[in-house]
Amino acid sequence: MPDFTLPTASLEAAMPVFYRYGLHTAPDAVLATTLHTTEADLAAQFPSRELLVHHAILADIERQKREHVELFAQYSSAVERLYGLLQLGLRDLAAVPGQFYVDLQTGFPKTWEAAMDNVNTYSAPQLQQLLNDGIRNRMFRSDINIQLVTKIIVEQLNMLLNPQVFPPDRYNMREVFRSIFLYYIRGICTEEGARIAAEHFARL
Structure with a gap:
């Protein structure tokens, strides 16, 4: 398991990149820029695309839960x-x-x-x-x-x-x-x- 330096919540920002380019074919350079890191640091933190996708999806699930809390308050x-x-x-x-x-x-x-x-x-x-x-x-x-x-x-x-x-x-x-x-x-x-x-x- 990587030692996370990126805030977990920020990983949800990778989702529009995956939507645009595809889960397998989204460029590392675009992902790194979107996540405000470098390609080297991104690769060190997420050695495989599977790991990055997994944690991006989990972060997006947490984003949805936060929105549900706001909705229920409304x-x-x-x-x-x-x-x-x-x-x-x-x-x-x-x-x-x-x-x-x-x-x-x-x-x-x-x-x-x-x-x-x-x-x-x-x-x-x-x-x-x-x-x-x-x-x-x-x-x-x-x-x-x-x-x-x-x-x-x-x-x-x-x-x-x-x-x-x-x-x-x-x-x-x-x-x-x-x-x-x-x-x-x-x-x-x-x-x-x-x-x-x-x-x-x-x-x-």
């Missing part, structure tokens, strides 16, 4: 928070080239595994908590099965990222995301929840 209801999460997801997905997740799955399996582990240990419990809160506040229907709905949403995410189901050269991934999630979430709302959801839905 919105109080579960419906608003859930739609806020979807808006952040749509924004992030719009910046990601369609081939990116294919390359991550096939070329960096350990990093892909870490990303999926984050879905199971962070995103899924977060969804369960939102659903619970929404039911208590009569924003979501009381007859929904929280465990099952959470599983469906997580599997919808897996389906979205499966290039065999939605080849990125044939589908606009932002539109797929919208079609998969937004209508489903609106369907589990109560009348009051749907009213609030409609206001946010109009913004997406």
Whole structure:
């Protein structure tokens, strides 16, 4: 494991470089400049591309979590928070080239595994908590099965990222995301929840 001299949070700045040039083909010179270091220091700290990609992805996951904290401070209801999460997801997905997740799955399996582990240990419990809160506040229907709905949403995410189901050269991934999630979430709302959801839905 390298002795980190770069602040871990700053590694998220490498993501736009990977999006633009590709995970395998992003130039070391551009990455070093973006991360405010030298190629030599970058190579010393991250001897392999796999290691750099891994820690950049982990840093980006932490960036997303910080944004979620800010979002939850801004919105109080579960419906608003859930739609806020979807808006952040749509924004992030719009910046990601369609081939990116294919390359991550096939070329960096350990990093892909870490990303999926984050879905199971962070995103899924977060969804369960939102659903619970929404039911208590009569924003979501009381007859929904929280465990099952959470599983469906997580599997919808897996389906979205499966290039065999939605080849990125044939589908606009932002539109797929919208079609998969937004209508489903609106369907589990109560009348009051749907009213609030409609206001946010109009913004997406």
